Amino acid sequence: MKKNYTNKQMSFLRMLSVVMCLMLIVPAMAKAQGKTNFAGNWAFNESKSKLGDSGRRFGGGDFVVKQEANLLSVERSFNDQSFTSKYTLDGKESVNSFGRGESKSTAKWSDDGKSLTIVTKMNFNDMEIKSTQVWTLNDAKTLSIVSTRPNRDGGTVTTTSVYDKK
Incomplete structure (x- = not known):
């Protein structure tokens, strides 16, 4: 019917x-x-950065980021040498080697997927040092990395490094 x-x-x-x-x-x-894509060639912008008394050795310098579904690779050059750090983007620990040993990092997305927090632990002179970086795109061409780490006096220092996409 x-x-x-x-x-x-x-x-x-x-x-x-x-x-x-x-x-x-x-x-x-x-x-x-989805999540923010940090891939690109990034140039340090010293005038927009807030490094305090820490100087450039703890921030700055140009770098290249490659980002896949579950992997962030950061390639930096220093004194004619290249160093690549790799971070899994699923919260699992990543191990990276550097001149004096290795570091262990975990990367975790914010709930909205707009920022990435990387917590790194390394041993230096038999002392564990923990640092935190929060990566955020201010816009499509500007990346801010807020870093927090211990200073020599036992306190903490926070810096903001700003990068422009090349």
Whole structure:
């Protein structure tokens, strides 16, 4: 038996189907936007950075970032040598070697996926040193990295290094 719908019923059914589609599409679009992509060639911008008394040795310098689904690779050059640090983006520990040993890091996304916090622990002269970096894109061409680490007096120092995308 064929059912005949009135114009009001048809309008209501159309409206209902549009609302249901939006309920499915909008969350999917939000999720598709995903996490911030830090990939690119980054140039240190000293005038926008706030390094305090720490000087450039704890911040600055140009670097290249490659980002895949679950891996962030950071390549820095210093005195004609290149160093690459790799961080898994799933919260699992990553181990990186450096001139005096190795560091262990965990990277964790913020709830909104807009910033990445990297906590690194390393041993130096039989003492564990813990540092934290929070990476955030201010816009598509500006990266800020806020670093917190211990200073020589037992307190902490926080710096902000700003980079421009080349």
